[in-house]
Amino acid sequence: MNFEAIRAIYTFEMARFFRTLAQSFISPVLSTSLYFVVFGTAIGSRIDSVEGVSYGAFIVPGLVMLSVMTQAISNASFGIYFPKFIGTIYELLSAPVNFIEIVIGYVGAAATKSLFIGLVILATSFLFVDITIAHPFAMLAFLVLTCLSFALMGFIIGIWAGNFEQLQLIPLLIVTPLVFLGGSFYSITMLPPIWQQISYFNPVVYLISGFRWSFFGQADVPIAVSLLAIGGFTTLCLAIIWWIFKTGWRIRD
């Protein structure tokens, strides 16, 4: 294992994050605050409690997940796409590193960034609503796993993308709808039966449900199923990345 290389990639990526610290934090905190004002206070005050939890508190796990997923994808995809775009990827390809080290460096940094942002949003939400976290360790574990798996997915997108439009394409066309329809702002039990059935094909449902369980002790789907879903998703992403480096797809002639 080339630990120095992992450290070099990780610290280099984190340095980029800290250089733009203000942007990195202000934008998610601001947008979360806006969600709380609009959904939590303005609209939420007219909604009865959901599953025994006030609507303002109910949307907190969903909001954290929404930001964490989009941030993990955008950070990881940009992190590996940027060297490809400006050409510094040559250094990575000519260095004595294997794909595991490259992935740990880039995905680790992207996951760390999104974890920070997730925690900041969680902290912000305490300013707006009263929430107690039923299973804090499970909450943290879910958060970390989500950061990791979505950063892995972002890494794949970054390698696949041939230009900046494509870099935005999958997050915009697939991920954002899945996250919004995955129960960020509602319990899927509130949907008509047919839409509930369709929702079970959305992997994000399992993540948000599991995460919400760690807050309120109740969920749309059993917690074991949620864990299985996130584990399966992580494995799939790892398998794709392994194949990418084995074949050199989109990175090596």
Place this chain on the structure above:
Amino acid sequence: MSSIVSIKGLTKRYASGFEALKGVDLDIEEGEVLALLGPNGAGKTTLISTICGITTATGGSITVGGHDHREAYRKARGLIGLVPQEINLEPFEQVQNTVRFSRGLFGKPRNDAYIAELLETLSLGDKATSQIRELSGGMKRRVLIAKALAHEPRVLFLDEPTAGVDVELRNGMWETVDKLRQQGVTIILTTHYIEEAEAIADRVAVISKGQILLVEEKDSLMARMGQKQLTVELTAPIEAIPDALARPGLELSADKASLIYTYDSTAERKGITALLTDLPAAGLQLRDLQTSQSSLEEIFVSLVHQGDAA
């Protein structure tokens, strides 16, 4: 001297079917400066990229310091530093950070003293904390060299280090190469400028259409280049060279109207005066004189053309 890089039967065929390398054999000696000379599209960059691991070889073998570039890629790559042709740098990054990153990537523990010294050697000492976008083109190229040397490699590949660079920068680059050579770094540089090969290389390899046409000591190439020809045009054609005039290097032209004398322009006694003095004694009168010299350029062009015909 022993080979530090040994390439045998290397082939590269791109997915498009284009054959960029057609069985390259090349041994690079430790401590030498080898110029890889060839026209655009000859396969210079492909050869370097394949040695460094950026492109995957279709066939053949490469060892670096005795390590196979595939099976022992960590050891092989650890010995190599690469300066790419394009200036690929993150504009907002600090000089010292990007060099530090390169060192770490190659598995070396952080050593800021070494990096400071390296930047000093490359006249970048006062730019360590500058952002890369603030630097001039020549400085950026030196940053690329610093990155390539950050992990203390034994072999340095410079891909067209002076392409599109002005004369002053070019001379600065040549001085840098000379400094590195004195430190014992083996240097392979690609170029399509013959004068560059002449100025800094120990050996010259000529590559064209994916094949190495020649690998030769620069000095022996220069000696071949040092051959000059004196053409003595006579007032009237002659049947044969008179015995009184006969000497090594003197021939009669095909049309029998001129004498052609080939001599070494670097020799102390070239024999020109003697030849011209002996002309009247042999009963010949000269109408005109001209000299010509074969340049590396001519040798190069004829090699490349022979390669085409083969």
